[in-house]
Amino acid sequence: MAPQTPDTDSRETLMSLQDVTLAFGPKVIQKGISFDIKRGSIFAVMGGSGCGKSTVLKSMIGLLKPAAGHYLVDGEDYWTSDPAHRQTVSRRFGVLFQSAALWSSLTVGENVALPMQMLTKMDAATIRNQVELKLGLVGMLHAIDQYPSEVSGGMKKRAGLARAMALDPDILFFDEPSAGLDPITSARLDDLILNLRDGLGATIVIVSHELPSLFKIADDGIFLDAKTKTPIAHGAPSWLHDHCDEPQVHAFMHRERETESGRTD
Template identity: 50%
Template structure:
């Protein structure tokens, strides 16, 4: 893992109408690391991710991938920026009327000049990377929830991005399937040097995959913890942070 910063969020503030969600948040993600965004319900985890990929514009501050601003880039510069990352949404968001192969070919058809045979070759390679080589011609309705998540990751990798953003990858999966997905994330990170930015609240996944985490707080609208999750579980100064990692409620803490 490199110490080179690949993503920087600088004093970013986000609102939905009059409601303040994030207040002057700053962070850096290093190239090649698995970076996890976590926190309680309503803290702004998905909001932060959506701003980082350019779906929303912040009220203040900037977000940069390398030297390029996600907020202010336009035209060809923005097109090139978008190709540097892939996104896996919580539901997988596969097109139900297309096979897995066709789903993964879609970004290749839209953003490259590759012919059909070349697109299908690349798509099959991506499916192979996530363990779905034998399911290219299956429809999303014909595969399990865990396989849908893997297929969505394969589609997110179609254009060979440097960065993958994953929104709640383990949501709705049984523990064994979630663990297999965690293993895949670690494997892709190590073998392809992909930088992962992952939103999740699943503690087993956090402990297994995260090189570093930030924790957002719905009360302060800011980052209240950053570092290694196992260390924060024992040493975090904020009691709420320690409670989160130890699965304790505030009432339990106050009684002991």
């Protein structure tokens, strides 16, 4: 793996992957994955198409058991713990899927309410208050009674984010949150993510290949290589941009500059 960012972060480690291998049957997606995520950080899982970014996220939210290695949350192995403990830990997770994954037959407000209705004993009035609070945080309260088909792509992402926060999780996972958004809407979503991290103290894991977003919000990250099926660099995107000499990482981190200037660095 390429040199890492100097380890000056004194924050407590919240999650760790230790020599994890992810596979579908005999097909290995990534192997030798090891990294720590600090509490209150925004950690990016980076790499080109097909490298396994979303598979890493899927494993971290409890949908894919590693073929080997350990996944620790607050020092306890998620996958070797009993089902009741895994369920308790999973309740700390909020997930924003790439497509927002809203139920088309439910209003925006009903989509946000669904986790509370299914997983808590809150009464209807309390749930309604919480829905209004979560939608207010993402600037979507005005759309509480609209259906997903009646709002824009950016608004769908914000509604999905409100649903991800429905159970007040302290760990948020975002899969390509800026995918399909125009630059202005994407920048606003980045600001919202930063505000949520700062305001709620949440730890955020983000899968993305959008350089402007990565440079703006991520303070640490891992770079996955599709060819070797291993991580090849670890550090903040801005640090990797300036200091990593790994050819694939350099090409990935500098592609915006190359496109805009019409030349290579």
